[in-house]
Amino acid sequence: MVDAVPPAPPRHLVLVRRPDDGVDELGGVDVVEQVGSATLSTTHVAAADLPGWVAAQEPSRPRWTWDCTTRWYPDLLRAGVRVARCWDLRLTHDLLRGSPLAAPAVGATSGAWDALRAAAPDGGALFDGEDLLGLDPVAELRRQQDALRAADHRGLGLLVAAESAGALVAAEMTSAGLPWRADVHAQVLTGLLGPRPPAGRRPVVLERLVEQVRDALGAPGLNPDSPGALLGALHAAGLPVEDTRSWTVERLDHPVAEPLLAYKKLARLLSANGWQWLDTWVQDGRFRTDFLVGGVVTGRWSARGGGALMVPAPLRAAVVADEGWRLVVADAAQLEPRVLAGMSGDRAMAAAGRGRDLYEGMVASGAVATRAEAKGGIIGAMYGGTRGESGRMVERLGRRYPAAFALVEDAARAGERGEVVRTLLGRGSPAPTGTWTEPAGEEHRAEEAAGQARRAWGRFTRNFVVQGTAAEWALCWMALLRDRLWQAGQAAGGGRPHLVMFLHDEVLVHTPETVADDVAVLVRETAAEAGRLLFGDPHDAAPDFPLDVAVVRSWADAG
Template sequence: MTRVSLSRLPGDRVLVVEGDGQRELPMTDLASYVGEREADEPRWVWDDTVRWYPSLLAAGVRVQRCHDLRLGHQLLRRAPAVDAQLLVGDQSTHWDRLGPSVPSDPALFSIDDTAEHLRTDLEDARQLAAVAASSDAPKLGLLLAAESAGALVAVEMTYAGLPWRTDVHERLLTDLLGPRPPRGARPQKLEALVAEVRGAFDAPGLNPDSRPDLLAALRRAGLEATDTRKSSLRALKHPGIAPLLRYKQLAHLFQTNGWAWTDEWVKGDRFRPAYQPAGSTTGRWSSNGGGALSFPAIVRPAAVADDGWMLVVADVAQLEPRVLAGMSGDRALARSARGADLYQGMVDDGAVASRTDAKLGLLGAMYGATSGESGRMVPGLTRRYPDAFGLVEEAARAGERGQVVRTLLGRGSPALGEAWERDPDDPPPDADSQARYRRAYGRFTRNFVVQGTGAEWALCWIADLRNRLWRLGDSGPLDARPHLVFFLHDEVVIHTPAALADLVAAEAAEAAATAAGLLFRDLTIDFPLNISTVRSYADAGKPGAAIEA
């Protein structure tokens, strides 16, 4: 496959390197050049997808594949199977420090002028050599391709946006909070709840947003409170707790998805968050703005498809337990995973007495539970599923020894020293503190291998689905065809013409099966989807909206 690298040059010019040849273009000619070359299906190589792709999409140019060097460098530096010295060379210290840019200002890097004009062909050659020399070359190659495809999806979802009815959102806010308040003031209904809480605790000056104030009021009321988390408050008995919890819920809505959120993140009847692929150490995405990955159900009624269009919402059932079965090669757990409900499959296979026991046991194994009901279930399930439970146990022991672990495709965990941030002026920790930290790191590595491989499956899923959706459209730009508009770890939302909704649902299921085949070649693992075809995102999963695929 042809690789074409693009580097920014001073004076709004672009250096194009293909094989042994190179040429310069004015930045203004880039979209037409890329559009013409797309017929050859090259892989575009650039420093950061967010810096290049939004302007191409705005010009009507969709690219099929790319290699995101920033994401690739970050991944390969930490991959245990890669010799990191092979990534060292001209400008490599700048690649080490390169952080993600954001869609609001993709043309600027915040480091220095050299980072603004990095030679992508040089870094590309280093990354290719590092992968070729690795013992995990095929897996790392797949991971890099999936990671870069995910970067394309992220930009496309920001560009297309999730359909959003501002009138519905504002009506919801008014019903729950009252009219929009002046800047810096609380909404009317929140103020009423504050008065109710103050009266219940006989605390006229109480600020319920202040943790010290709230703790003091709780203790004066005779309540043994050590924190103000909702879960802790629910355990307390007092007439003021119910209005306090209601206040916290609505205050969170006001602060995170209120009128100011709409002003900033909803443009042209679309919610356009800024996704950050591989924003967490496991490879899971995070958000650079808009709160896309903490999207509350309470505002979902505002996500409504355009007239003549539908939303196809697909999420995979029990992703991480299925991933554990596949990556460990545990045939007994894979057998239980056949069908829509893995936990019920464990019951049907006689491994446990109830679905609750199955869920508690598997979660206990993946998160390191040693006590309670989860801890009680783990020993018996370890005997039943030795390969799966042995894999996470081995990862935990490696972490306790201070070793890094890797996902199925080769992403490495942060080292013990990276995860343990300690002030250099503090005295060295004692032996007990070190042992506690190593056990905590072991719990992290136990889950890292599963959660990280789950993120890899999801990347392969959306990468394949992206291309399937493009092929469903007859012609026209991205947002005139079925297209992804939202992604949340194990769930996608697709905006599609209503006439194509059934085909879109089928393609989502096919892409899930393809992702499973890419990752778990030697063992068939079912990844069934719960699929809803709805006008409003709020209706997904309701009776009559969902099908299994």
């Protein structure tokens, strides 16, 4: 029997900016070859030559290591250079600084690394003479590797790799853009709002609704866009409302409710995604936004520009694949409850969702009588609903699925004590700030306010552990899918399938029609593989992750 050979340490090529040093007028880059703690070589590359040099090294599959993916990869993509792997020092620094698994080993943190943020899109030339606060990427890489070794937790290493892979995905999605038909978008707006009005005027449909609102309230000069004026008009009409939110208006038994709700909905569409949005954000048939990996403390992504994570349903008709291409749209069903079953090891809850709708499985098991009760109870458990019908369902389901419900309860209690909780792979929750754990003085009001703050933070940590672990599953899914799509593209001929949108538990792939069915298979396979990465090989406590997958011409056709 031959002893297993330990895997070779990864080969890092660390990119370090250098200002103008006389080699060329734009300065350049020192590329430091780093294996473990050993520096093997340093190569100076002129700025103009960097894309070609990176492309020449890429067949050896190095791990490109840089201060922040947003400061390096977009320029490489513009030059037509794709890399397979990277190590994002900024994202990894933030993960290790916040993780209770690694924090003791991280040691003193650098203020410069703490302050580093993602670059703004088109924020200036890559080589502009700025030394990025004197950061030392080689020293930071060593410190991070030391911290991971000291943590000795497989999940944390997986999270670091997945987060950096996510940074590559985000940059590639921004570069590719989401296919967007401006003519279809304009048709949708015209159908809902009427023709495009002159600047400063409302569309005709909104003007008509304004007149109906004014007539219903007897307020001929009312501007419904002014919350104060609208609230005053509602009061003058004898409606004792405290605000003008849609959910408040929905409860009114008054003729103003219907036109006012319609106005609010369409005015929101005009403001968020109207003709001005179309002029600003859609260029050359693509909508491009700036995706921010880990932009939310749970690890979920955010987006900067254009409201990419909130595309309204009517405008999904404008997301149309190019001629000869298709969109593969995949949505993970009931992701967070399934993640809760897996991370808690609750066999009964995992079994309820195996191969079917999780909530219907709970009904079939006799835990509750209806799907609505099952859904309400699970949401209550994950978000802290303890009152009314939700509270009763939480108590009932907790008896059937004790491990899952105990996990979120323990996280809530830890949050109320001011403790940091973590996701499955090791992302840490932020610590509460302020004096919420110590009421100021002995006054009853101060003590009551502190108690409310503690319970609110407990509701946050209760959800953090589940939402954050779901984000980790999605990161692994996209990292795996990205690699498989690149391989599949070798057979596509007229172009490679690629990710173009990610919405927490939903992805869109733009793919040549010839390989669209193969891509749909890859989407399912990588979702299952991501589940195995987090929760192990299939067993009675491991959840499955069914997807709703559609191959369509338009996003709206996915249902």
